[in-house]
Amino acid sequence: MVVIVFEIFLLTLLVITAVGIVRSRDLFSAVMLLGLFSLQIAVIFFILDAADVALTEAAVGAGVSTVLLLGALALTSDREARPKGRRLLALGVASITALILIYASFDQPRLGDPQAPVHQHVAPWYLEQTPKQIDVPNVVTAILASFRGYDTLGELFVIFTAGIGVLFLLADGSGRGARSQLPSAEAQGLRHHLIPRVVGALLVPFIVLFGLYVQFHGDFGPGGGFQAGALVSAGVILYALIEGEASALRVLSFRALAGMIAAGALLYTGVGLAGILRGSQFLDYSVLLADPIAGQHLGIILIELGVGLTVTGVLLTIFHAFAARAQKR
């Protein structure tokens, strides 16, 4: 199978890139190599038929993570400090861990083996029950949003908490400061460069539109709230890069972003509680409407919307917190 050869080739490139990232002392080129790493791993996920995961990697890796890493880099030095001592100890720990992992891999079933435990446990049940109980073509969405709704709720609250944590560390009232202070030359973005401005202004609406498509088409194709949130924030970040952060904050202020973060988490929990109020269990969408399948569809759309709101809010808040802090220096 020729695709396997492609995959091995890409995995080799991936290892070379990873070594390049580790060996690079210039953090700026390390950030760019991390971008390459993300592109390669997305293609590998795609070849493995994990389109939902690949779309997440694409949405986060191509736009948001590079921007956030550069924002962090603007606050620190772009040279990595040389580590002192302890290198032999680190080498020993890394080698022992690698040996244990290689030893453990001997017990692993062959790649794609249909008899592997992971394919014999609950997966057949999900594949069998999804058309009957939920009736959406994308089984990944059915598992993520309905069968394992608790896990996704937990994930959402992890993002929620992470966003609040980053705000506590970075913001220190800069939300107010950034709005009142006059935008400096750096905050103007790339406004005086004609080509980025024209092309970027053309792209922003399409990115947001594509984000909405990914958000609401998640039941049918790859996608869902996480990917859509990352895509929409990528669109707003592009606007901020071109027109300056102050303009982006006029569109979506810190207050609006904080509202989105809270509203998303509340919407998800509220849908769960509605299940209890309608006489069933927490996060049981079947009772939301008279027809259980229509109820499942409604529940999935609502909770995906909650996920999308919170992810967009958190990513943009972190971006603005970094940008405001870099400007103060």
Place this chain on the structure above:
Amino acid sequence: MYAATATAILVTMALALTRALLGPTIYDRVLAVNMFGTKTVLLLSVIAFLNGRPDFLDLALAYALINFIGVLAVLKFVQDYTMRHSGEERGQ
């Protein structure tokens, strides 16, 4: 046919990766990353057809739309950096 195209794209990707690793200037790396992104869009489309899943083209579309952002962010960073350290020569 698709396999031959994918092989050619993979070779181009390897060449771009070499340039990104070697440098030597920042602009070599920026260009290499940009080119690698474009090749990723192409490779994803070709593999989608090779695997008979053209409905997964969404992913290539996502990259085609937002690849630009990373490169823009890098360029803006370089611009701000040279503004702050205007005496210092950057990227040589």
